[in-house]
Amino acid sequence: MGEMQTAAMPIPPAGQFPRKGSYGIDAPYFLPILGIFFAINVVNALISRRIWPALGAALILFCGFWGLHTSKRGKFLVWADLLNELQLRGDERILDLGCGRGAVLFLAAQHLSRGRAVGVDIWNRADQSGNSEKAARRNAMAEGVADRIELMTADITQLPLESDQFDLVLSNVAIHNIKGKANRAKALEEAVRVLRPGGRLLIADLRCTAFYRGYLTKLGMIDVARKNLGWRMWWSGPWAATRLVSARKPVKNS
Ligand SMILES: C[S@@+](CC[C@H](N)C(=O)[O-])C[C@H]1O[C@@H](n2cnc3c(N)ncnc32)[C@H](O)[C@@H]1O
Numbered sequence: 001m002g003e004m005q006t007a008a009m010p011i012p013p014a015g016q017f018p019r020k021g022s023y024g025i026d027a028p029y030f031l032p033i034l035g036i037f038f039a040i041n042v043v044n045a046l047i048s049r050r051i052w053p054a055l056g057a058a059l060i061l062f063c064g065f066w067g068l069h070t071s072k073r074g075k076f077l078v079w080a081d082l083l084n085e086l087q088l089r090g091d092e093r094i095l096d097l098g099c100g101r102g103a104v105l106f107l108a109a110q111h112l113s114r115g116r117a118v119g120v121d122i123w124n125r126a127d128q129s130g131n132s133e134k135a136a137r138r139n140a141m142a143e144g145v146a147d148r149i150e151l152m153t154a155d156i157t158q159l160p161l162e163s164d165q166f167d168l169v170l171s172n173v174a175i176h177n178i179k180g181k182a183n184r185a186k187a188l189e190e191a192v193r194v195l196r197p198g199g200r201l202l203i204a205d206l207r208c209t210a211f212y213r214g215y216l217t218k219l220g221m222i223d224v225a226r227k228n229l230g231w232r233m234w235w236s237g238p239w240a241a242t243r244l245v246s247a248r249k250p251v252k253n254s
Helices: 030-048 051-086 103-109 133-143 181-194 209-218
Strands: 093-097 116-121 149-153 166-172 195-205 222-228 243-248
Touching: 030 051, 051 103, 051 166, 051 195, 093 103, 093 181, 103 116, 103 133, 103 149, 103 166, 116 133, 133 149, 166 181, 181 195, 181 209, 195 209, 209 222, 209 243
Parallel strands: 093 116, 093 166, 116 149, 166 195
Antiparallel strands: 195 243, 222 243
16 A cells, blocks of 8 residues: 655645744844944035935945845745755755844744754854754744754764765855854865755855855766845845855765
8 A cells, every 4th residue: 555645744835924923134243333324424424415325325225224124034935945945855854054033944844744854053143143053943832843843952063973974965044154264165065965865955045155155066966056046135235135056965885
């Protein structure tokens, strides 16, 4: 008798918002800095009665708005689309490098019926507000995926995970936070190591993506590509656009 297939729960379509969890703000120190520059420009415009400080204040407001939009909405919509395009079966093993409070990890987990999604992080609060394993676990409950996820506290440059075991490795705006090119290279090596042959890698980041593309090619990954993810993932405007680097681990010839 054939095994009964459980259908994977579809990700809510892009328009369905907000998510049930609470995911904080990325790079939270950025907003107070913008706030200070905004206030300086407003005061300057009022005192000097010149147009340039007023235009400066408007530009800063635009940057702040766009950064917030990407953190709170844009990145979810973009990753929902990326995950839908992968057409997952539901039995995959997925790893999210630098999962934070679980924004991308739990979107991915909602595609799984029998598979498992693992999130690894050091829960740095300078990179995401309210970042903690506890906050991520609360979100997993809220999104209804707690039964199919695992959270691990570990540095993504030294993964305490066996090789060749994940069908899909993801990472969203995490690897650029690692200090030093050699350490970022180590994170890429680890991502490749834990992927199973034939497995896919998707890294979205706002810096260093040309390096990721080159280094993944050097590591022997195939189908390596880099593309701009568009206005929904501008972190303060078009000058801070997110790019996606995708690649596949070759199947070894026996
Ligand atoms: C901007 S947040 C993005 C979180 C999540 N990917 C998302 O999209 O919501 C970057 C994350 O990378 C994590 N991170 C930075 N360096 C790390 C490292 N060396 N190992 C593990 N996680 C790291 C931070 O703790 C933070 O949770």
